[in-house]
Amino acid sequence: MMFGWLSIVRLGMVQMALGSVVVLTTSTLNRLMIVELALPAVLPGALVALHYGVQITRPNWGFLSDSGGHRTRWIVGGVATLAAGALLAAAAIPVLQTAMAVGLLLSILAYALIGFGVGASGTSLLALLATGTHPDRRAAAAMITWLMMIFGIAATAGIVGALLDPYSPARLLRIVAGTCGAAFALTVLATWRIERGLTPRPAPEPMPFREGMAEVWAEPRARAFTGFVFLSMTAYFMQELILEPYAGLVFAFTPGQSTTLSGAQNGGVFLGMLLVGISATALKLGALRDWVIAGCTGSGLSLMAIAALGQTGTGLLVPASVMLGFFNGMFTVAAIGAMMALAGEGREAREGTRMGLWGAAQAIAAGFGGLAGAAAVDALRHGLATESAFGLVFTAEAVLFFAAALMAARIMDGPRRAPATGGKAHV
Template identity: 70%
Template sequence: MTLNWLLIIRLGLVQMALGAVVVLTTSTLNRLMVVELALPAVLPGALVALHYGIQITRPNWGFLSDAGGHRTRWIIGGMAALAFGAYGAAQGVVLFETSYAVGLTLSLLAYALIGVGVGASGTSLLALLATATAPHRRPAAATITWLMMIAGIAVTAGSVGAFLDPYTPQLLLKIVGIVCTGAVALTTLAVWGIERGVKAPARHSDTPRLIDGLREVWAEPEARFFTIFVFLSMTAYFMQELILEPYAGLVFGFTPGQSTSLSGAQNGGVFLGMLTVGIAATGLRIGSLRHWVVAGCLGSAVSLTVITGLGQVGFAKALIGAVVTLGFFNGMFAVAAIGSMMALAGKGRGAREGTRMGLWGAAQAIAAGFGGLVGAAAVDVMRVASGQDAAAFGAVFLAEAALFVLAALMAMRVIEHRQGRNAIIVLGE
């Protein structure tokens, strides 16, 4: 049998758990290091870049789960590794207060373990979805699980922000421990027994080496140019990830709980943006994927410009609305880009769909780490150079806005209008 809608939603709960744990490391812990501990923003930027960098091994995790035929073990084991890594990262933040060297050592090990856990669990989960979902349900399954991940991020960030005030190290460890334990338990219950009940496709013994498959795909112009687009747009997408909460704390005086809730509001906007494109594009047949990608990129650029302006005038009340708007356009761009990937994955040499998705996934992971690190490092440099927090953060936000405009221009050339329309028809089946 193949996955029915209930089983797809169960697997979506794993994605939700992944997002819930990861958002603690990219938002809450990041803000605590920069604001409460007064550490340079490049430090959490480098740590997050480390966990993203390790995720370029995703094709290897997929190969291991393919060869062994035990994806459930990798999903649960990867989630356990992620949970241990996240709790270790929280311990590292606490230890920074007493010993920088010990805190840094533990943080490096913890974020490396986070990268391993996300790669092993997330890749094996997507492989199970791809092989056990009927072809006509795959686009919808991808959309459902992605939205559930965003929902997990938004709900966790918002609820953790509410419970974290007033901040104490003991309260931080307690909250992170609860979230991590719950994520492992939810994953185990959600995925248990599914793999045994589905029919896996026959494996072929003539599968080429991974490096040979990547070379063949890179030789295809469409795949190569789309890889560059993914890297450019995702660099812009992730540049603000590590600096938005410190910006709220340093420039607007937000507390740790308030800035974490701000991150939750942003991800809520991402969810709404994705849902809007899903309803408008697949249900109402409005616009092509290229139109939605371009609109999302340009809207994100405008939102970042507004956020920069608010910092110059100190208008804190409007910040939440501007951040939600940024999230909305980010979500619009992201889900349209995913649809474009689906449309392009089957073009070119046959039996390379997974390799193309793996290549684009690696580009996204590298861009996420690179963008977050560059954004954090640039803020540190600008704060020293200008001596003004608002100006330093604003300069980086404007640079990010310029990248979004460049990505929109590239999308108009890379993503064909006809391909986008066809992809919408497929998604609407």
């Protein structure tokens, strides 16, 4: 007994709820701190980094969901914690204006709650997908859940942007409360009795977290895949903070044109995800490893093209960015599908712990990659021309993607071994 398509879509609704709340804290509240409150940009940047940092606890959440069973309770509890953190973060905005120290303490607590909530719910959600999705449907499941998350982010950003004018702290709090309430209600409805039809899981042997984590870390493939996740995600996030400044400083893009560039890149991500989900599931074209390798290699080539365009002054930045998004989307869906497959390998009833380990690697890489890319550009611009500084960083990012492709070729199963990736107990 495994998930049908309706159950997969229901879990995608949870991912959509997660994205709709997180985007409030990483975009709307970020802008309010910098523009309306005139605070240094480093403050919201540090708070967002904090929310990534506390997600190093993801293995703990995965281990708890493995040990206690009923992953939905951890999903619902995590979304409740996330919603509480988002409400507190919104409430801290006017406090920052009148009592900076108190507002800062409230914000630190809020963003820590946000990180814990995302870690608990996101890790348990992926573990549930891994244990309940048939191997043939994993690429499509990854595509569905991530596209729904992107939709939730885009829809929430658009609706909140329209409702927030004219801005007032009270209006902000009402909007955030409404969004969080809707996200929590959607999560409860989407997960209601969703585990009831699954094949019962064997109870794991009771043991402390350290021992359970040590067992997973001792598995060569789990350990190698952790390195792959960190390497590829560092490459993925290095361009996040520098592509739009690159467009403005080197290609003289206006703020509106830079926003359009970002939208075009996300359109490419959507198409790449759609291609892998349909090809790998409906058309049975290629193993997930092949799509991961193609996505990483294509991302690296696109970044080298973006770097070269700055040196030549050729005005093809938008199509090159679309191609980068396309291969990023291809890589993302295939890597998540492979992650679901690998989560079922090794010792039984440890899917959540493995997902947590890889989620922690992703979160650390997201924070490290973004900061490393921005810091490297700042440092290089002191001694090099602007286009050369950006070009070197994009090239370094491309090298990381090529290294990730080589690593994927070594540690992931090819077509001949594909049936073994289904896991032993639950898929």
